[in-house]
Amino acid sequence: MNVVQKETGLNRLTASETARAIAAGRTTSEAVVRSCLERIGEREGAVAAWAHVDADAAIAAARAFDRSGKGGPLGGVPFGVKDIIDTADLPTEWGTPIHRGRQAGRDAACVALSRKAGGILFGKTVTTEFANLHVGPTRNPRDLERTPGGSSSGSAAAVADDMVPIAIGTQTTGSTVRPSSFCGIFGYRPTYGEHRLHGVMEASGSLDTLGICARSLEDVALYRDVLLGVPPELIAMLDRPPRIGFCRTHIWPQVDAAVQRAVEDAVGRLARAGAEVREIEMPADFEALTDAHRWISSFEFVRNLTFEIETRFEEISDTLRGGRIADGFSCTLERYVACLKLAENCRARMATVWDEVDVLVGAAATGEAPVGWDAFAGADLYKMWTVLHVPALTMPLLEGGNGRPVGLHLVGARHEDRALFAHADWVWRTLS
Numbered sequence: 216m217n218v219v220q221k222e223t224g225l226n227r228l229t230a231s232e233t234a235r236a237i238a239a240g241r242t243t244s245e246a247v248v249r250s251c252l253e254r255i256g257e258r259e260g261a262v263a264a265w266a267h268v269d270a271d272a273a274i275a276a277a278r279a280f281d282r283s284g285k286g287g288p289l290g291g292v293p294f295g296v297k298d299i300i301d302t303a304d305l306p307t308e309w310g311t312p313i314h315r316g317r318q319a320g321r322d323a324a325c326v327a328l329s330r331k332a333g334g335i336l337f338g339k340t341v342t343t344e345f346a347n348l349h350v351g352p353t354r355n356p357r358d359l360e361r362t363p364g365g366s367s368s369g370s371a372a373a374v375a376d377d378m379v380p381i382a383i384g385t386q387t388t389g390s391t392v393r394p395s396s397f398c399g400i401f402g403y404r405p406t407y408g409e410h411r412l413h414g415v416m417e418a419s420g421s422l423d424t425l426g427i428c429a430r431s432l433e434d435v436a437l438y439r440d441v442l443l444g445v446p447p448e449l450i451a452m453l454d455r456p457p458r459i460g461f462c463r464t465h466i467w468p469q470v471d472a473a474v475q476r477a478v479e480d481a482v483g484r485l486a487r488a489g490a491e492v493r494e495i496e497m498p499a500d501f502e503a504l505t506d507a508h509r510w511i512s513s514f515e516f517v518r519n520l521t522f523e524i525e526t527r528f529e530e531i532s533d534t535l536r537g538g539r540i541a542d543g544f545s546c547t548l549e550r551y552v553a554c555l556k557l558a559e560n561c562r563a564r565m566a567t568v569w570d571e572v573d574v575l576v577g578a579a580a581t582g583e584a585p586v587g588w589d590a591f592a593g594a595d596l597y598k599m600w601t602v603l604h605v606p607a608l609t610m611p612l613l614e615g616g617n618g619r620p621v622g623l624h625l626v627g628a629r630h631e632d633r634a635l636f637a638h639a640d641w642v643w644r645t646l647s
Contacts, residue, residue, distance in 0.1 A: 225242060225246055225247045225251075226251045226377045228247070228380060229380055229429070230292045230294075230380040230381040230429065230434040231431065233291065233292045233380055234287075234288065234291065234292050237291040237292075238286055243277070243281045244277035244278075244290075244291025245277040245278050245281055247291065248277040248337075251293050251377075251378055252268075252273070254376070254378050255378050258356070261354065261359055262372050262373075262378075263351075263352040263354060264340055264341060264353050264363075264369040264370075264373040264376065265338050265378075266298040266308065266338070266339045266342070266369065267339040268338035268339075272304060273293065273335055273336070277293075277335050280333060280335065285333060286333060287331070287332045287333025288447045289329060289332040289333045289441055290332075290333035291335060292334050292380060292381065293379050293380065294336065294380075294383070295337050295338055295340045295370060295381075295382035295383070296323075296325070296326055296383045297339070297369065297370050297385055298310060298339040298369070299385060299416035300325060300383060300385075301415070302323070303319065305338065306318055307319050307339065308339075309345055309346070309416050310351055311344050311345055311530070311531070312530055313523055313530050322414065323412075324412070324414055325411070325412075325414075325415070325425055326383075326414070328442055329441060331444075332441045334441075339369075340367070340368075340370040340373055340382055340384075341353045341368050342368065342369065343365040343366040343590060344534075344535055345516075346385060346416065347418070347516075347534075347535050347538070347539055348590075348591055349532035349535055350368070350588050350590045351368055353369050354372070355375075355398055355584050356372050356375050357398060357584070360586050360587075361397070361585060361587070362585055362586075362587060362588055362589055363394050363590070364394030364395075364398065364584060364591075364592075365390060366384075366387075366390040366591075367384025367386070367391050367394050368394055371394035371397070371402065372394070373428075374400050374429060374430060375398035375400045380429070380430060380434065381429050381430075381434055382427075382428045383426065383427065383428075384402075384425070384428055385425055386424050386426045386597075387418045387422050387601070388508065388598060389593075389601070390426065391403065391404050391426025391427070392426075392579055392597060392607055392609045393580055393592075393593065393594075393597065394590075395428055395611075396579040396580040396611075396621055396622035396624075397580060397584035397620065398584070398620065399611040399620030399622075400430055400611055401427075401428070401430065401431065401608070401609065401611065402429075402608070402609045403426060403435045403606070404608075405424055405425065405439060405606050405632055406424075406605065406629050406631075406632055407629075408424075409632070410425045410443065412425065417515075417519050418519065421511050421512075421558075422511065422512055422601055425442060427439060432450065432608075432610065432643055436448070436450050436633070436636045450633075450636045450640045451633065451636075451637040453637055453638065456489035456491065456641065457573040458573045459482070459485055459490045459492045459493075459572060459573070459574055459575075459642075460492075460495035460571065461482045461576055462495040462496075462575040462576065462577050463494075463496075464577065464599060465501075465502045466505075466581070466595050466596045466599075467578075469581050469593065469595065470578050470596075471583070471615060471616065472616075473616035474580070474582055474583075474615055474621050475578070477613040477615070477621065478576075478577060478578050478613065481576075481612060481613060481623055481646055484645065484646060485576075485645060485646070488645045490641075490645075493572065495571070495572060497599070498564065500557075500561075501561055502599075504557065504561060505595050505598045506554075507554035507557050507602055508598035508601060509542060511551065511602070513539045513542035513546055514543055514546040514550075514551040515543075516540070516543055517543025517544060520540070524540065558602045558603075561602070561603060562603055562604060562629070565603055565629075569628045573634070574626065574627055574635060574639070575625070575626040576623065576626075576642070577623075577624045577626075578613075578621065578622075578623075578624055579622030579623060580592075581593030581596055582621070583614075583616070583617055583619035583620070583621055584619060604629055606629070606631070607624065607625070607626050607627075608625045610625070610639060610642070610643055612642075612646050612647060623646070625639050
């Protein structure tokens with residue numbers, strides 16, 4: 216067996232490539248872990264993607280995996296998790312000093328499933344305060360003067376900077392898709408409700424999902440199945456070009472002109488490659504889902520944080536107190552219920568869209584990552600899709616006017632995530 220104990224560049228492999236290389240005996244989990252740790256040592260001072268990394272524990276786990284002879288879909292692959300996700304052996308602090316040093320004593324379901332699949336927990340990635348608007352220290356590895364996006368800031372930055380091949384984030388608005396677009400990687404929000412959130416801080420239970428940050432579509436599909444606890448399936452190959460709906464939405468005027476042109480050019484290229492492309496305009500009353508998201512998320516968030524608000528209010532940032540918490544207090548039960556009913560009605564009406572198209576395409580961000588700390592730029596772009604509970608994916612296919620990454624956004628039908636991956640694979644092969 217030709218085992219490479221010290222090899223440079225292993226940190227740049229995708230999760231799928233890593234698992235295959237370890238299974239074939241071309242390298243070891245320990246060698247991969249050490250390569251990732253070396254990258255963190257080189258770059259963490261600038262990027263600040265990690266809240267906690269236990270290097271000794273990661274190396275010990277990798278050695279144990281190598282000795283065990285076991286496999287698994289993530290056999291020996293390092294992974295990171297957003298610091299609102301519980302782990303048995305590392306603190307989970309929710310991005311706030313209120314919970315500094317908090318130990319859950321058990322793994323969240325997604326962490327336990329990752330370890331069961333052979334994954335090596337690397338550490339906890341930086342999140343914004345309570346996965347909300349008050350930003351953490353993380354910088355965009357593609358341009359350190361720019362934000363990585365929030366709230367899954369550290370997960371996206373760590374994957375984009377080759378510190379770890381794959382990481383878990385979460386999404387309540389655009390908190391996986393946005394930072395993945397800003398950092399130039401794949402970001403996936405699954406169909407709402409398919410993945411277990413046991414052990415994950417709840418922001419808004421009506422909207423929250425896990426999110427996956429990865430450097431390949433293959434990895435997204437693989438990790439999605441791992442987190443479902445089902446045998447992984449390869450991405451299906453289409454037997455015909457897809458029917459693509461170009462859906463600008465009512466947020467299109469907020470999208471930067473250079474990004475508008477990039478999306479339109481991509482859609483034109485897809486049409487020339489054989490896709491059946493048509494313009495899709497959502498019903499006018501779907502615009503109200505933007506406000507519905509605000510009230511649903513705020514009403515639920517403020518009740519989830521009752522303990523912190525009642526006992527440690529002065530330690531919560533002004534940003535959060537004056538934003539989502541204030542909204543949550545001002546939202547009446549009647550308004551909240553009306554927003555829930557609107558959301559349910561719109562979800563039901565989405566079924567007719569899929570009679571016409573297989574996938575919807577648009578911009579994954581309103582522009583490039585802004586210079587500075589505006590981690591939540593373009594939040595309105597994501598609210599409708601998140602409320603509709605549809606699976607969404609950003610792929611690093613576009614650039615803005617300054618040459619910085621912008622993702623192409625793909626949306627699929629609820630519970631048709633594998634079909635979304637198949638259509639995304641065709642788009643990727645066509646445009647990349």
